Amino acid sequence: MVLKKKTGQAPSKGAKRADGRTADELRPFEAKVGVINRADGSAMFKSGKTIALAAVYGPRELHPKFLQNPEKAVLRCNYNMMTFSGSGERVKPGPSRRSREISMIIEKALTPVLNLELYPNAVIDVYVELLQTDAGTRCAGVTAAAMALADAGIPMKDLVSSVSVGLVNGQIVADLTKEEEDMEGTVDVPTAVLPRTGEFTLLQLDGHMTPEQLQEALELSTKVSQHIYAAQKKALKERYHHA
Amino acid sequence: MGNLFVKEKDIVVPGEELAEGMDYLPVSGAFRDGEKIVSTHIGIVAVEGRLVKVIPLRGKYAPKKGDVVIGKVADMTFSNWFIDIDCANSAVLSIKDATEFVERGADLSQFYSFGDMIATRITNVTRGAIDLTMRGPGLRKLGAGRIIRVCSSKVPRLIGREGSMISLIKEKTGCRIVVGQNGVVWIQGEPQNEMAAVEAVEFVNKNSHHEGLTDTVSKFLDDRMKGIAVPKDSFKDDDSFYREPHHEGGYEGRGYRDDRRDRGGFRPPRRDFRDNRGNGGDSRGPPSMYERREMRDTRMRRGFRGGYDSR
Numbered sequence: 001m002v003l004k005k006k007t008g009q010a011p012s013k014g015a016k017r018a019d020g021r022t023a024d025e026l027r028p029f030e031a032k033v034g035v036i037n038r039a040d041g042s043a044m045f046k047s048g049k050t051i052a053l054a055a056v057y058g059p060r061e062l063h064p065k066f067l068q069n070p071e072k073a074v075l076r077c078n079y080n081m082m083t084f085s086g087s088g089e090r091v092k093p094g095p096s097r098r099s100r101e102i103s104m105i106i107e108k109a110l111t112p113v114l115n116l117e118l119y120p121n122a123v124i125d126v127y128v129e130l131l132q133t134d135a136g137t138r139c140a141g142v143t144a145a146a147m148a149l150a151d152a153g154i155p156m157k158d159l160v161s162s163v164s165v166g167l168v169n170g171q172i173v174a175d176l177t178k179e180e181e182d183m184e185g186t187v188d189v190p191t192a193v194l195p196r197t198g199e200f201t202l203l204q205l206d207g208h209m210t211p212e213q214l215q216e217a218l219e220l221s222t223k224v225s226q227h228i229y230a231a232q233k234k235a236l237k238e239r240y241h242h243a
Numbered sequence: 244m245g246n247l248f249v250k251e252k253d254i255v256v257p258g259e260e261l262a263e264g265m266d267y268l269p270v271s272g273a274f275r276d277g278e279k280i281v282s283t284h285i286g287i288v289a290v291e292g293r294l295v296k297v298i299p300l301r302g303k304y305a306p307k308k309g310d311v312v313i314g315k316v317a318d319m320t321f322s323n324w325f326i327d328i329d330c331a332n333s334a335v336l337s338i339k340d341a342t343e344f345v346e347r348g349a350d351l352s353q354f355y356s357f358g359d360m361i362a363t364r365i366t367n368v369t370r371g372a373i374d375l376t377m378r379g380p381g382l383r384k385l386g387a388g389r390i391i392r393v394c395s396s397k398v399p400r401l402i403g404r405e406g407s408m409i410s411l412i413k414e415k416t417g418c419r420i421v422v423g424q425n426g427v428v429w430i431q432g433e434p435q436n437e438m439a440a441v442e443a444v445e446f447v448n449k450n451s452h453h454e455g456l457t458d459t460v461s462k463f464l465d466d467r468m469k470g471i472a473v474p475k476d477s478f479k480d481d482d483s484f485y486r487e488p489h490h491e492g493g494y495e496g497r498g499y500r501d502d503r504r505d506r507g508g509f510r511p512p513r514r515d516f517r518d519n520r521g522n523g524g525d526s527r528g529p530p531s532m533y534e535r536r537e538m539r540d541t542r543m544r545r546g547f548r549g550g551y552d553s554r
Contacts, residue, residue: 040301040303041301058303058331059303059330059331060331061331061332061333070371073331113257113258115283119331119332119371120332120370120371121331121332121371122331122332122371150256150257150284150285151285151301152301152302152303153284153285153299153300153301153302153303153396154302155257155272155283155284156257156258156283156284157257157258157274157276157281157283158257158258158281159256159257159258194258195258196258196260196281232256233256233259236256236285237254237256240254240300240452241254
């Protein structure tokens with residue numbers, strides 16, 4: 001890894017970011033469970049201006065049959081940005097190279113907490129829809145999908161809490177906005193953490209960062225994902241406490 | 244020393260630690276990870292001595308041997324019906340396990356056709372394959388009525404101890420009701436009574452984790468049934484299966500033809516089955532794999548409904 005060429009002035013540690021947050025501060029976030037009536041499980045996660053909806057269907061029989069796996073269930077994730085969800089032009093509907101990639105990484109981020117061997121020949125469908133986007137969509141998607149899976153009553157070893165961390169202006173920060181992401185020299189590191197064990201199930205990195213910076217970023221992710229976990233837990237329990 | 248982190252009746256989420264130490268044992272809805280016992284479901288904690296379990300609040304029905312379930316006929320082949328019982332895999336009802344004698348090659352839709360709802364019992368579950376039978380008290384094709392779905396983990400509450408809750412709803416509304424362990428409920432009665440019964444069942448589904456539910460439901464129905472006539476001699480179903488203990492291996496399998504005859508009850512006259520084969524009395528032995536494939540293809544071309552020998 002190469003040391004990032006610093007652009008502009010490097011702010012001192014603890015300096016405020018463009019939107020007034022500190023380095024380890026998340027955007028205001030909100031979690032809600034049971035937002036889609038006909039789904040077996042559903043959830044919403046909102047982080048700043050990013051809103052992700054997740055719906056889970058199944059386990060149910062998988063058709064066509066040749067896609068079935070007699071050893072375990074198939075986890076099928078589908079990530080989609082709504083046409084009106086972007087900040088500028090209309091997002092072209094339908095699958096794209098980007099949405100296929102993100103569907104796959106959501107699937108890989110969730111698989112370690114599921115025991116798919118319980119449902120041979122079945123499928124668990126996870127649909128992640130983005131209503132509004134401002135960076136961090138895959139993280140919001142994973143966070144919502146984890147709650148939706150729990151809400152669907154599918155056995156899970158843990159929840160999954162996801163947050164993006166990164167290098168902005170030479171500073172390691174949490175939960176980047178689109179504005180920060182688009183700055184020269186920014187490195188975005190989406191991560192997903194199992195809150196109980198601290199294991200990572202998602203880690204992507206494009207760009208240049210020193211190993212020390214990455215270490216720092218991962219530590220920050222472990223720390224701030226606990227806030228997201230708390231919100232997930234609360235949202236899941238709230239569904240039953242009022243009654 | 245063991246530590247319990249949660250109380251009885253706490254609501255927990257997957258990944259939440261319930262207890263620590265080897266003094267406690269995970270039963271269902273939980274697993275052991277090293278020293279800790281961790282929940283796998285969103286549900287309610289139940290502690291019995293050293294046993295810790297989580298009763299799920301959500302989730303698909305997990306098929307269990309001996310359960311009476313309500314299913315929908317989804318597909319059929321020469322010798323089987325495929326029944327959708329609202330779980331991860333579809334279940335198989337073989338003609339041997341139908342109530343009547345089904346002749347080989349007969350059109351299975353004469354007995355149970357697409358979309359029919361049937362009350363049936365699970366005889367075996369092996370890795371996603373589920374076998375069903377129609378032999379047993381109360382197991383039958385369900386006629387006109389309403390189907391509603393409740394969460395399968397709440398079915399014990401809906402049935403009540405010794406069927407107390409369900410008989411209460413039946414008595415007060417005068418409806419015929421069958422509850423499947425998979426959470427499918429069939430209700431039949433006068434339109435207004437049906438509606439009241441549906442509301443009562445939904446009431447139980449929503450408030451299942453409250454105390455004194457039978458009394459609340461009783462009051463609820465007294466109010467709800469004001470001005471609605473209850474038929475006096477509403478048909479009493481044979482629903483003894485609610486009271487039977489779960490059949491752990493109670494159903495011995497199909498057995499041999501001879502011991503089946505000895506069990507009494509109606510049995511069709513024995514036939515020399517070689518003369519009654521569906522392929523027109525041709526006694527060449529059972530059709531080969533290729534012949535069966537061709538027969539099936541013919542059937543598919545005709546759109547499933549007509550028996551292959553109906554021309």
